Amino acid sequence: MEEDKVNVLIEAVLRSPSSRSLNPWEFVVVRDREMLSRLAQAKPHGASFVKNAPLAIVICADPTKCDVWVEDCSIAAILLHLAATDLGLGSCWVQIRLREHVDGRMAQEYVADLLRLPEGMVVEAIVAIGYPTETMPGHPRASLLDERVSFERYGEGKLGN
Template structure:
């Protein structure tokens, strides 16, 4: 696992070849095995391979989603917020489980934030995607993950680039707080 994390990077350029159904089945299983609070499983996953829908999804916000149009697969992660008060966290866990599984299968991926983002001044990215994919109004859209065979090679983040100062022991700060 640690070696995979050392190599993993966000991939935004994909080969045009489709992801075989067998690999998609592995991705589906990984998503459905993602842990959730109290095993509520509030999420729903929409696997999008239709090029016209991919184009529409890429336009969900003004920037940082254009690469979705060229991904062979985009998984939209939504949830019924009435099912669980921590649906956001459950969706995030599922998304990273999907990305790590994709990496082990030789696929690249990139997260696209949707929740709390705007499509334009009148519509949220969530509402735009809900309308595009016919999601019921009570479903919230957390994120999308674009997936495919990498058409770009990136080096993993160097050990020297890790921000060790973000790690604290027992208490926050350096030197740590001395309150009891």
């Protein structure tokens, strides 16, 4: 992947807002093929595609910095997805927090050991990034759950009125 695109992605996550600007997140940029293959083994399902990606960004946090580190990491991740899309790249989230590795320990521990994270640093997710081999269409407008939107009070109003 082109270095200028990687730099744009890194800048996007570093510009991510966080609660009280405490910035509890940390990011590990992975391009090494062997490491990508090992990250793809972080959990039994939903991570294998990482091995074929040219890039993965592991979203970590120091939970002692902020009580809403999960939300802050999630904001950074969505900005990463949006920046990737803007660059013509595809991206996919791999949930790590609260998931198990095949050896019985938590996936977070597996990834933390693999990346040599400092004690106490936790892993929220891995975002795999690359050039999409297929384009998935968006959800048709008719399939959107308009009934899940209320105006002013729960259960009141209708979307489009």
